[in-house]
Amino acid sequence: MNLKTIIGTFVVGMLLVSCAHSDNRLTVNVSQEVVTSGYIGNGVEWDPYDEAESWGASVSDEDWQKLFKRLDFMRMGYVRCMINSPFRYYDPQTGKYDKTRNIASLSRLLQYCTDHNIVVMYGEYNPPTWAMKDEQCWVDMSVDYLNYLVNDLGFSCIKYFVIFNEPDGNWASTDGDYDLWKSMLLRFADKMKEYPGLDGKVKFAGPDAVVDYKNPSSPFDAAGWVKQATTDLDSHIGIYDIHAYPGQHEVRSGQYAEILARHKEFIPAGKKIVLGEAGYKYWREADSLLMKEYNRRVEGHPFTKGTDSNMLVYDYFYGLDMPLLCMEVMNGGYSGIAAWMLDDAMHSSGDSGKTEDIKLWGMWNILGEEVFDDPSQEEIRPWYYTWSLMCRYFPTGSNILKTTLDRTKGVYAAAGEYQGKYVFAAVNIGDEDRSLDISLPAALENVSLYVYEEGNRQTNNEGHPVPVQTGLTVDGTYQTILKAQSFILLTNID
CATH class of the missing domain: 2.60.40.1180 (Golgi alpha-mannosidase II)
Structure with a gap:
C-alpha cells in the first residue's frame, strides 16, 4: 500500500469517526x-395506612422515622392523601360518626406535611357506603371531618379537596354519572360555607377523571369531564386534576405530550392542572413483552394477585420512565404530578383489609417485616433515586x-x-x-x-x-x- 492510499484510508476513517461522533x-x-410559573411541585400519593391494623400491625415509631428520613431528602412539594372513611370517621359496625376514630396515623402524616409546607390534595375514595353517594348525611360527616382536620387540628397543608376518587370510573360509586358528581360537589360547597373560614382555606380539586378511559355509562371521556367541569364548576374548582397511567411505549415514543395537551386545552386562564395520580400500566399491545413479564411475576406471589399493581417497580428502568413522564408533564404546562404511590403498605385491592392481593406500586413496603415477613420489601427501590431528585430540585414555586x-x-x-x-x-x-x-x-x-x-x-x-x-x-x-x-x-x- 503506497502513502497516498494510506493517507486516503486514514482520512476516510477519520471522516467516519467524525460523522459517528456528530450523529451522537x-x-x-x-x-x-x-x-409554567409557580409550579406546585412533584410528589406522591401518600395515604395514611388505613388498612395496617386490619393487616395485623400499625406503622411503628421506628418505621415512621424511617419514612420521615426518606421524605426529608425528597422534599416533596405536593402530596395526594386519600382516606377510606370506614377505616376512619365512620364505624361500619354501628353506622356512627366519630371524627376522632383511628386519627393517629392520618394526623402524623398531615402534621409532617404541615411542618414541611407540602401542598396536600386530600379527599375520600368513596362515601362510607355506596348507598350514601347522594345522601346529605355523607356530606355532613365528610365536611365536618374536613373542618376537624383543617380548623380544629390545624393541618393547614390541606389546600384541595376531592369528593370522589375517579368518578368517571365504573369502579366508583358514581359509575361515571357526571351530573351526580356535579350535584354532590355543589352540596359539599354549600356545606363548607357553614364552617367559618373553611371554604377560604380549602378549594375543590376535580374532576379526578382517568385519561385513556371512557365509561360506557358516561357521555364523556376524561377530556370531556374536564371540559364540562370548566363550564359548570369553575368558580368552585381551585385546581383541575386528572389521573394518567400511560404505557411505556406511549411515553418513550413522545406521543404522550399530545395527550397531555389535549386534556389541558380547556383549562381557564389563571387556573392550574396537575396529574393527581400517575404511573405506568402495560395492557397496551406495544408493551406486550412487559405485560408478559408482569404476569410471570404475579404467578404464585405471596401477597398480591396483581389486580392493581405494577410488578416492575423493582426494576432499574422504572427509574427512567417515571422522571420521563414527569418531564413531559412539566414541559406540557401542568403544575404538578403525584406518583402512584409511595408505599405498598397502603392498600389492598378493593380495600378488603386482607393481605392476599395488595396494591404493589411503591418505592418500598414499610410493613414488609411486620406484616409480610419479608424485611427486604422495606428497602428502597431504584425509582426512589430519580423521583426523589425530581421532587427535591423542582420545588414549589419553581x-x-x-x-x-x-x-x-x-x-x-x-x-x-x-x-x-x-x-x-x-x-x-x-x-x-x-x-x-x-x-x-x-x-x-x-x-x-x-x-x-x-x-x-x-x-x-x-x-x-x-x-x-x-x-x-x-x-x-x-x-x-x-x-x-x-x-x-x-x-x-x-
Missing part, C-alpha cells in the same frame, strides 16, 4: 421563557423553563428556575450514548451533578442519592456524555 451529539437549549432539543434522539429534558437558581434534568431512553451540548440561561456556581446509571448510583448510608460531582462552575454552557438508559440532574439549588 445533541444540542439542548434552555431559555428564559417560562412554560418556574419551568422552555427546553428545546431534537426529541427523535431518545433524549428528553426539563429545566427550572427557583429563586435565581437553576436545575436541569435529562433522561436517555435510547440504546446509544449521547454527547450533550447544554445551553443554560445563566452562568452557574457551586453546581452539583447527579447520575443514575445501572452500575453507578451513588448513595449515602441511608440510601439517599449523592452527587458524583460538586462545586462545579458552569459558564452558561455544559457538555457531558449522557449514557444510554441513564439519567442526570444538574443543579445549584441547595
